Amino acid sequence: MSQPAEQGSFPIQTSSQRTPAALNLASYLYQNPILKQRTGLINNERDLDFFRYKRLVRALLSDDYKNKQKNPKNGLVPINNESDAQRVLVLLIQNQLILPVQKLHYAEIKAVRGWTPNKTKPTLKRIEKAHVDPDAYFGWLYSKPNPFILLYSILAIAGVFTVILFPLWPAFMKRGVWYLSMAALGFLGLFFLIAIIRLIIYLISLVALPKPFWLFPNLFEDCGVLESFQPLYGWEEPKKPKKGKKSTKTAEVKADAVGSNGTTSSGAKASEGTTQRRKVTLEEVDE
Template identity: 35%
Template sequence: MSTSEQQQNAPQDMLNVVNFLRSSKAGLKNRVGVLNGKRVDYFKGKSAVKALLSPAYAKTKNTPKVTSEAEAHTLLHSIIPFTFFLRVDRGEPVGSASSPKTLQINQMQLFKPEEYYAWFYEGSQWTNYVGGIAMVAVILAGVMFPLWPPILRLGVWYISLVFMGFVGLLLAISVIRLIFYVITVFAASPGIWIFPRLFADVGFVDSFIPLWEWDLPKKKSKKKKSADKSDKAKNVSSGINTPDNAVDEVDDSGMSAPNSRSGSRAATVEDVPDEIS
């Protein structure tokens, strides 16, 4: 029986699990290897276990529930007979150290988290079909642009003008905000940024909020502050003197003797009389 026939005999819930693992939602780390002279994707077993225990898998429908690593191992082992993926042994690289490594199918097919498994299933292809059709449509539309109706060509021209105007506006704002910042560095230190979040990884509207902001240094994180406080507390408990926390010695009477340690450490020089011969 061929690989495609075995895959067609798989239950629907198993097929849903495989489609999840093959999709980007699973976050499965796929690597590229060479099997029988062809490039194939392969993954490590523990990466698939992690994907089945993720919140993304818990949201899937018509799939077996997985609540522990043992259940994930059992489910992945039950998928192997349908040849969606098979256990492989990884060998040396084909060429240089950075080139794909050679793969060889292992005769003992079972699932172990530390082993590697090669894909023999490409997943759902409808996105590739839609992308290919869209690409062909765009190319045909561009080639047949002279045959477009005058109204459509005029509309495309206006849209291109708006796009180029928007790009030019962003460039103008970037230059103006840089010039204004340089001026304010000398006139009103530490300087003012116009649209400080213009190039931040935020939404379009949030890029222009706030309107301006002082160029102040970033504050230390709370983690660093708490770590500093814990270090200081350890130094105080252990009796170690630090610049911020000085520990004085206390005698039996309850009086502090701050100079007792420094006095004991200071070196003294005494005059010694010459011996009488």
């Protein structure tokens, strides 16, 4: 593992080759309840789980970690003090398992063109300096492997061989497959028949009735199978026109783009919107 950071800062070289020690530490820390990790939006685009540095130290110095570390099968390195926890931070950054991030405030999000504050998730931005500060934020690049991936692979292979060996199936199995396929085709045909009938009834109601009438109004909605056929019928309500929203939104965009001196802001730099390999610098902050 790397040496702990001294006062000041130094660059951390990252590598795409992840060591077993780093993976074991990430497997223990990821979704650890002590971290109290949350989900934010990195660059206001995709979800990213993040946590505070002080929570990382607390998890590594916990009794639970000491008990897990005593078992050689877990492959966890001993952690005795905060300096050892800082070495773990450096190791995780080197193996590209975490990255330093900054949580933006409302005004900082609005200052970036095209970004909109999210009411449910904080907006994060990647930074090049990893501060050794209790309230510094770090985001996860690690995700635990799916424990059922082996089972899914075996089932897929078994399904392929089952189809290939169809000529060797006994007669009763072939008949069962034929009945099932006919039943599936029957249900599919019935579905298309209902869709055509409801469309004809809707077109007639446009002329003959004051309001358009729908048979199975939720048939093509994004819901469950049973909910698609509930209720049996419904009336289509006229859509209310939206007033003033478009003009107000346009005025807000222009107000953000034009500064107080009459010049147009350039927005975020192009390098902030692109993903590239960077050197992370570790800085120690005095409390």
